[in-house]
Amino acid sequence: MGITEEGDCRPSRRTILRMSAGLSLGSAVAAAATGTARADDGPIVKPLPPALFVVHGTNAEMRWEAMRGQGYLTPADRFFVRNHTRTPLIDARTWRLRLFGSGLRGSPTLDRPVTFSYEDLLGMPARTIDAFIECTGNGRSLYTTQQHQSVSGTPWRLGGVGVARWRGVPLAHVLERAGLTHRAVDVMPRGLDPDFVDGGRNLGRVRRPLPVAKALDDVLLAYEMNGRPLPPDHGFPVRVVVPGWVGVASIKWVGDIEVSGTPLSSPWNTTYYRMFGPDHPPEGGAPLTRQVLKSAFELPWDARLDSGRTHRLRGRSWSGEGAVRHVEISTDGGRTWRRATPYGRRDALGWTRWEIVWRPPGPGSYELRARATDRTGTAQPDVAPYNTLGYLFGAVVRHPVTVG
C-alpha cells in the first residue's frame, strides 16, 4: 500500500551516482551562497511559470489544470511551495543532523548533540512512500468566496497539495541510532531557513513538536523526491515527511531534532495550527494533526468548455484519514449526483484519481461539485466549520465553468 521496504541497507550504485549529482549541485550553489545571500533574491528557487503556478508572496500554489494528463505523482516542477521565509541553499557536504534532549540516552545537549552526516543517512536502511503533503490552509480562500466568512492567511484555492514519491530513512531508525529512551514523549524537528517574524515578533526557526508515537510510526527523513535528490525548495538536503498530517509537520531543511522527555511546544502548535474562533476555546482547539478529506477537478478555475460535446472530467480526492472509498459528482448545483469512476492506483497516503463524462445541456454557467467519501464512511460536508485562520477547508467546492 504505497510503502516499499528495501531490505538492503546499502544504496545501490545508481542511487549513489544520483546522490553525488545532488552533492555537486549542492556545492555549486554553496559557492554562490552559504545560507542567505544569493544571486537571485526571490524566496523560491525554481521557475514559477504562470501556466503552472499562482504566486502568493513567499508561496506558490499549483494550478490544478497542471495535473491534467499527469500520472499519479505531482512532478517537482509543479509541486506547490510553502515557505515561511525563503529557500536556503545548503551544502550537503557540511550539513549535519543534530539530535539532542532529555528523551535520548545521556541527555545530549544542542552543544554536544548526536550527529549524522548526509552520507550517514544515505547508508541507512531506506524506505519509499508515495504520500501527499498539503498545507493546512489549502482551500482557505473558499471560506470567503463560498461561505462569505473572513479568515486570515494565504488565500490558497485548492492547489496547496501534491503527491510525491519520498525516499529516505525512517525517523524511527535515526531515533533508535541516536539512543531513544522510553522517557521520550515529543520530537521536534527544526528547519535551517531564516527566523520567521510575524507582526514584528521573532518566532525563531520553523519547528513543531510531533508525538513520539507518530514519529515512530511512518515518518520519514526524506532525501529524495520523485527519484531525485530533493530540490532546494522542497527541503534539500533532508526534510521530514509526516504522511497524512498537516503540512507544517513536514519540516524542510531539517537541521536539528529535539527529543524530549517532557511535552514540547512552539508557535506552530500553539499560536498557529489550532482552530480559533467563536466555536473554539480561547487558547484554540487541540493542535491539528490529520488533514481533512478533499476533492479537486483537473480544470482551470472558471474553465471554458465547448458546448455540444461530451467532456471527460477528471479529478483527484485525498484524505488524512486514509483511502478514499468513492466520489460523487454533481453538475446541476447539487440536485443530482453520479458516481465518478476511479482509475489507477489509489493509496491511503496519496490520492484517488477519478473521471466522469459530462455533456453540458447547453451554453451557460455551471458549478461542478465533487464529493468524496473516505474509509471512515464520512462524506465531504456542504459547509466547512468556521475558524478564524481558515484551516482545513473540507467542504464540497463549487467549481465554476463556462460552457460556450
Ligand SMILES: Nc1nc2c(c(=O)[nH]1)N[C@H]1C(S)=C(S)[C@@H](COP(=O)(O)O)O[C@H]1N2
Ligand atoms: N523549515 C521549514 N519547513 C517547512 C515550512 C517552512 O516554511 N520552513 N513550511 C511548512 C508548511 S506550512 C508546509 S505546507 C510544507 C510545504 O512543503 P513544500 O513547500 O515542499 O510543498 O512545508 C512545511 N515545512
Ligand SMILES: [Mo]
Ligand atoms: Mo502549510
